Amino acid sequence: MNTSLQPVDMLVPGRNIEAYVASVSNIAVLSADQEKTLAERLYFHDDLEAARQLVMSHLRFVVHIARSYSGYGLPLSDLIQEGNVGLMKAVKRFNPEVGVRLVSFAVHWVKAEIHEFILRNWRIVKVATTKAQRKLFFNLRSAKKRLSWLTNDEAKAVAEDLGVETRVVHEMEGRMAGQDTAFDGYQDDDSDTAYQAPAHYLEDRSADPSSILENEDWTDNSVGQLRSALAQLDERSRDILQRRWLAEDKATLHELADVYGVSAERIRQLEKNAMKKLKGSMLA
Structure with missing residues (x-):
């Protein structure tokens, strides 16, 4: 495996995403023995070169996970970069003596960083803040690919599966259906739509x-x-x-x-x- 020959621009997902994906796909996958050797060098001797090779050989894995979150309307390059942060955290914490492959250990860290990025950027106002809400958000988002508005029976089934109340499912569904809007409206709004801006109906006159x-x-x-x-x-x-x-x-x-x-x-x-x-x- 030789990752040092990869051009720097090719390993930055924001520059040219197609070239990046092609580049990381050409990086050789480590065998179990190679991975264990590199992991031991990092774990026992803080070998940064070993850490670099472990990260580079798993970049294609991050791309694969990031693509599964393409339905949230966020740039794939940003999702990949956040996933790469999670991969580096996983490599840092990976213990070769546990007896599992790095890819199995890293999936949690990669998804955690991507989840956090999505929740921060999907809407201006956060749709999920608690652990239960975050779990519901991603599970309900997956269910909404198959369903339109949830019926009471469907909402009840989701609630039972996730261990929450039915009203919480309906509340999250409403949050997900909402859209961000400019407080003062948009420059291209005409006279028929300008009045819909929040500035026109959220004014508080009680303190005037x-x-x-x-x-x-x-x-x-x-x-x-x-x-x-x-x-x-x-x-x-x-x-x-x-x-x-x-x-x-x-x-x-x-x-x-x-x-x-x-x-x-x-x-x-x-x-x-x-x-x-x-x-x-x-x-x-």
Whole structure:
């Protein structure tokens, strides 16, 4: 195996991805004995040249894994580079005495780096933060290749398989269906679509000083008008309205009828007349 003859540009996936794939495919695969010898040199003697050869001989393996994540809309070259980082971490931690091939040990590290990259870059807002959500994201993404929107039975089956609640599956499905959008809209938006930008419907006016002052003035004015209008009513009418509408523990018509020694219908009439006078005074 001779990796030193490979041009530098050919081993950088971002420059020319086709040439990179062709180059790493031409690097010889190590036999079990060769791999063990190199791994022992690295593990016991910190031989960096042995580490380089182990990494180079497994670059084609990273390409193969990275291609399986092509459906996320991210550049293959970026996926490969992240996978290569995982490969280097695996080589650093590989123990030749365990008795497994490096490719079997490295698959976890390669996928872990690619997964992290996808979650950081698939959307501006992260769709998965916890370990359970991350597992659900990638498993549900795989299932969505075969399914449209999940039915309740399908969501329940996924939930049981992954050990989560059905509502969590539906929630993740909704997150995955969302799209990033510019807060202020896009330059080429016309008058029919510009209003859909979040800036037009997410504005919070509750902290606007002028709105706060206006609301306080309106409240003070309304309370003042109500007090003035109540003061113009006779004592019985005022008491009926206060007990029926303003008290925390509101009285019934029959309770007030017992208080004033009249029928409940008479209390209703007095309440109606008092309310009419009250509205007239406040609108005057």
